[in-house]
Structure formats: C-alpha cells, structure tokens
Amino acid sequence: MKNFRLGILATSMSLLWAGGAMAATPVDQLERIQPKLLPPPFVMEHDQVAKGEPKVVEFTLTIEEKKVVIDEDNDTTLQAMTFNGTLPGPTMVVHEGDYVELTLINPTESVLEHNIDFHAATGALGGASLTTIQPGEEVVLRFKADRPGTFIYHCAPEGMVPWHVVSGMSGTIMVLPRDGLKDGQGNPLTYDKVYTIGEMDLYIPTDEDGEYKDYDTLMESYGDTLEVMRTLLPSHIVFNGKVGALSGDGALKANVGDNVLFIHSSANRDTRPHLIGGHGDYVWETGKFNNAPEVDLETWFIRGGSAGAALYKFKQPGVYAYVNHNLIEAFEKGASGHVVVEGDWDDDLMKQVSAPGPIKSK
Incomplete structure (x- = not known):
C-alpha cells in the first residue's frame, strides 16, 4: 500500500510539473x-x-x-x-x-x-x-x-x-x-541581429514668429508644452528621440542573408512601419508570441501603447528606408531611418534592363 501511495504521489507531481503548476x-x-x-x-x-x-x-x-x-x-x-x-x-x-x-x-x-x-x-x-x-x-x-x-x-x-x-x-x-520564436506551424525562427525602434510623438512649443522655443528648465517648459499636447498635433514624430537618429552614422547595419528582428514601439500614437524594398517575413503586429505571426506583410500596424516585432531576411544589398508609412509623418515630421545592407546583388530579384535614355520613336 505504501509503494502504491508513493506511486500515486509521484504521478501527481509529474502532472503538476508538466502542467507548469509548480515552480522547480x-x-x-x-x-x-x-x-x-x-x-x-x-x-x-x-x-x-x-x-x-x-x-x-x-x-x-x-x-x-x-x-x-x-x-x-x-x-x-x-x-x-x-x-x-x-x-x-x-x-x-x-x-x-x-x-x-x-x-x-x-x-x-x-x-x-x-x-x-x-x-x-x-x-x-x-x-x-x-x-x-x-x-x-x-x-x-x-x-x-x-x-x-x-x-x-x-x-x-x-x-x-x-x-x-x-x-x-x-x-x-x-x-x-522559453523554446524561442516559432512560425505558424511551430517551426523555430531565429534572428542574426535585433534592433529596437521607439517611435515618439513630440510637442515643442513655438513663439509668436513660429520658431521653436528653447527652455532652461523642465518646469519652465511645462505650461507651454501642455498647451501643444492638448492639440493632439505633434510638432515632431521621430525614431529614437531625434530627427535622423537612424540615418547617416546612426543607420542600422546588416548583411545579405541576415535575419533581422525589428522591435517597434509606440507609447502614445498608432503607427504603420514599412521597410521600403523589403517586407515583414514574419510579423507579430500585436507583439504577442503566443499568436502565430502574419507573413509577407508590406506594412504593419502598431497600436499606440504597444510594441510589435517583425522578422525579415535581407536578400539584396543597398540602403533601405524604414519609415512610418504615413509618409507625411515620415518625410515632414521625422519618422524615418535607414538600414544599410552589404553583400552581392542578385539580378534575378531585380535588374535594370535598360538605362534611362531618350524616348525611342515607334
């Protein structure tokens, strides 16, 4: 009887462990x-x-x-x-x-x-x-x-x-x-590089001439900043805190063949990330890995107050623009950056068949 009870206890413990109900x-x-x-x-x-x-x-x-x-x-x-x-x-x-x-x-x-x-x-x-x-x-x-x-x-x-x-x-x-990222069929997904992009809406007050104001202290800026915030019209929409943070010397780097995971957060406003010349091979728009990723997206949606993740394997070298595809916010407000990719060009994926030249009459 004692051995029987011990066997029942062991079986019960195994079930608890398997179900994750008991910490090791x-x-x-x-x-x-x-x-x-x-x-x-x-x-x-x-x-x-x-x-x-x-x-x-x-x-x-x-x-x-x-x-x-x-x-x-x-x-x-x-x-x-x-x-x-x-x-x-x-x-x-x-x-x-x-x-x-x-x-x-x-x-x-x-x-x-x-x-x-x-x-x-x-x-x-x-x-x-x-x-x-x-x-x-x-x-x-x-x-x-x-x-x-x-x-x-x-x-x-x-x-x-x-x-x-x-x-x-x-x-x-x-x-x-604990067992890593998976695709929709349970197959493992891995990345060679990972970058984090924080999209931020900023509200800088202007003076009577339309010039942005500069303040000596945090509290000095408070009242004017609050007025601009309440318009819901940001003066700047930027990646990682400043215009051009992810371009020039700050551009993201990759090589042809790299799987790159982009983590994109936006604490306050909705946004629409897009990689010009690339795609989202696997995209967790809501950022939650218990959900199967969507595949082959051109643009994805990140809700304000959330972070999402997109995985892409670069196949061609060059400079890729990573933007908020509200293009006014990208090009006029600052929500854009670059990924510089090194490697060999693949003519099968893209090729200029003929160079620009005069129109040929028919």
Whole structure:
C-alpha cells in the first residue's frame, strides 16, 4: 500500500510539473543574472532559447531629466525625461517564467517624482503604484514574466502621465518563449541581429514668429508644452528621440542573408512601419508570441501603447528606408531611418534592363 501511495504521489507531481503548476525552485533560490543594458537601437545580449530553469534578471534604470537636441539642423531642443538617459529607454530581454527585478533610481538632482508601468506585468497598475519615488529615492520591483511578447514600459505618475510619456519616458521589454520564436506551424525562427525602434510623438512649443522655443528648465517648459499636447498635433514624430537618429552614422547595419528582428514601439500614437524594398517575413503586429505571426506583410500596424516585432531576411544589398508609412509623418515630421545592407546583388530579384535614355520613336 505504501509503494502504491508513493506511486500515486509521484504521478501527481509529474502532472503538476508538466502542467507548469509548480515552480522547480523557489524564487529566492533561483540563479540571478545582471545583463548589461544597451542604448537603442541596440539590444542587450541574450539567448534566443532559454537555458535551464527560470532566472531572476536584475536591471537598473536611472531617471535622467535633461535637455536634448531633437533636430540638429534646426537646433530644436526638448526638455526631456528619460530612463538611463536615452529616448526611448533601453530594451530589456527575458524569457517566459523569468522574474524581472528592477531597481529604479530617481537622483537627487531630479525635480519630479517618477515611477514605471510595465505592460508585461500583472497587478498594481503594472508596478506604477509600487514604484513611485521622489528625487533622492530608489525602489526595487519584482514581477514574473508570465506571458511572452514585446511590451511597452513607461512612466505613469498620477495626473502627469501624458507629459512624462511624450517627454521620452518609455521603452520596451521583450519576453521570449522559453523554446524561442516559432512560425505558424511551430517551426523555430531565429534572428542574426535585433534592433529596437521607439517611435515618439513630440510637442515643442513655438513663439509668436513660429520658431521653436528653447527652455532652461523642465518646469519652465511645462505650461507651454501642455498647451501643444492638448492639440493632439505633434510638432515632431521621430525614431529614437531625434530627427535622423537612424540615418547617416546612426543607420542600422546588416548583411545579405541576415535575419533581422525589428522591435517597434509606440507609447502614445498608432503607427504603420514599412521597410521600403523589403517586407515583414514574419510579423507579430500585436507583439504577442503566443499568436502565430502574419507573413509577407508590406506594412504593419502598431497600436499606440504597444510594441510589435517583425522578422525579415535581407536578400539584396543597398540602403533601405524604414519609415512610418504615413509618409507625411515620415518625410515632414521625422519618422524615418535607414538600414544599410552589404553583400552581392542578385539580378534575378531585380535588374535594370535598360538605362534611362531618350524616348525611342515607334
């Protein structure tokens, strides 16, 4: 009878393990890691398939309130609020079942309270109510990454959420499935490079002559900025915090044959990413990896307050434009960038059959 009961217990335990109902190790005994966060468009080093048990992944974000130049050609500035000094904040990567343990620091030189709302988290306003800190304070928040996908995080202080978000305080966290990305048939998908693109709508006040105003302090800019925000008409719509951030020396790089994953976030407004000359081989428009990706898209839709992901294998060299395909927003407001691809040209995919010349009379 004793052996029979032990057998029943073992079978029950196996079923619990198989169903994921029981953690293998208590959270306070899990391995802890401290990966290095990178400034966008770059993404921290990570495994595409999880190794071993879930981990506690420790991150630190330091709030920085500072003036930034958002358009060098016109010397246009923004009194910004940032995570780790960048617009957007750095992209974090964990695996489903991992625990995110964030230390949020609000330095003494700040003038405002701040917090963080993780769209990937469950409970307490995404952590916002548990992370509100004044200048000179820090706080530690832990949450379980219990669903895979790409998710926004942003600052969300009571009564001031829009101002903090459109002043730069947003970023992305990617929660990968433990066994990696899959296509619609369950086949593995991998990437050679990954870039993060944070699309941001900015609201810079102008003076009576129509020139963009420059402010000495964050609080000095508040009233005028609020007026512009309430028009719902952004002065700039940019990738990664400034006009031209992803062109010239900042252009994204790839080689022919590379599978590149583009993580695109927009904390406030809807957008329509498009890769001119390429496609979305596999696209998770809503960013949620439990859903099968759409395939072969020309343009995809990212809802305001979300992040999506698109995977594309480059087949031709050249300069590709990556744009918001509201082309007015791309070419007039700044929502565009470039991907520079090296490699050999394939005439079978595209070829100029004859060079431009005079019209031949018939």
